[in-house]
Amino acid sequence: MGRAGGERQLHRVGVKDAKHILHLQEILAVANNKVMHIVRDGRDVAASLAARSNEYTWESSMGSCGGSGLAGRLAGRLAGWVDDNKAVLPFLADRRVLSIKFEDFFNADRVLRVLRQLAAFVRAPAPDERLLLALHPSTTPLTGLDRCAAYPNEAAKRADLAASSVQQLATMAAFRAAAVASAEAAAAGEAVEQPPDPLAHDSRRAWQSSQAWSPQESTWRQRLSKGKKADVEAHKEMQRMLQHFGYPKA
Numbered sequence: 001m002g003r004a005g006g007e008r009q010l011h012r013v014g015v016k017d018a019k020h021i022l023h024l025q026e027i028l029a030v031a032n033n034k035v036m037h038i039v040r041d042g043r044d045v046a047a048s049l050a051a052r053s054n055e056y057t058w059e060s061s062m063g064s065c066g067g068s069g070l071a072g073r074l075a076g077r078l079a080g081w082v083d084d085n086k087a088v089l090p091f092l093a094d095r096r097v098l099s100i101k102f103e104d105f106f107n108a109d110r111v112l113r114v115l116r117q118l119a120a121f122v123r124a125p126a127p128d129e130r131l132l133l134a135l136h137p138s139t140t141p142l143t144g145l146d147r148c149a150a151y152p153n154e155a156a157k158r159a160d161l162a163a164s165s166v167q168q169l170a171t172m173a174a175f176r177a178a179a180v181a182s183a184e185a186a187a188a189g190e191a192v193e194q195p196p197d198p199l200a201h202d203s204r205r206a207w208q209s210s211q212a213w214s215p216q217e218s219t220w221r222q223r224l225s226k227g228k229k230a231d232v233e234a235h236k237e238m239q240r241m242l243q244h245f246g247y248p249k250a
Helices: 018-028 042-051 060-061 070-072 077-091 102-106 109-122 128-133 154-170 172-186 201-209 227-235 236-244
Strands: 002-004 008-011 034-039 097-101
Touching: 018 034, 018 077, 034 077, 042 077, 042 227, 042 236, 077 097, 077 236, 097 102, 097 109, 102 109, 109 128, 128 154, 227 236
Parallel strands: 034 097
Antiparallel strands: 002 008
């Protein structure tokens, strides 16, 4: 806590680490700590793992955790998804824990509600216009290991995100034209610029963080083969966890 202009001011620090979910009791034992739990459909997680085949074989992803060395660390990624989300279940009724679906961030009808929830949860209420600015990237594309832009203060951040919003509106027609041109080039067999390959994990994450928000839908049905869908369906622990968090069956 600090004081500015004679008024009490809250200072917030956020830490993103998926494995913190295994230490919720210790985290919540510290005064004023809060936890935001974001769960993603495990079938989309499975599809992402399948796309990163240089790191994870499908067999190891569907297997049990354990072993040593690289194979052991990569084995059982979906078992890890189950265990991580199972760890939060005893804490979901705690008011210091907010659980949100990853998919709600990319749903046009729900994203503003989610942003309002997050703002209220960290005691930083803001008008809808300010919350919606958070859906825009910085005006400077991110590179390397960057996941977000650094700003010296809130005013600078607001100004840059507003400029990003205007920039996006001004160039929307150009984006549409570029998309048409890319489709025509691809149809003609010409080389088309593509986003970073899923195997180039860090580059792809930086690229994703540089993109303006847009609605997205679950894609595991298109990305998983019939055999892999059957494997996921047979993963009983995953199916129970999907049901618990309200994900529809295939």
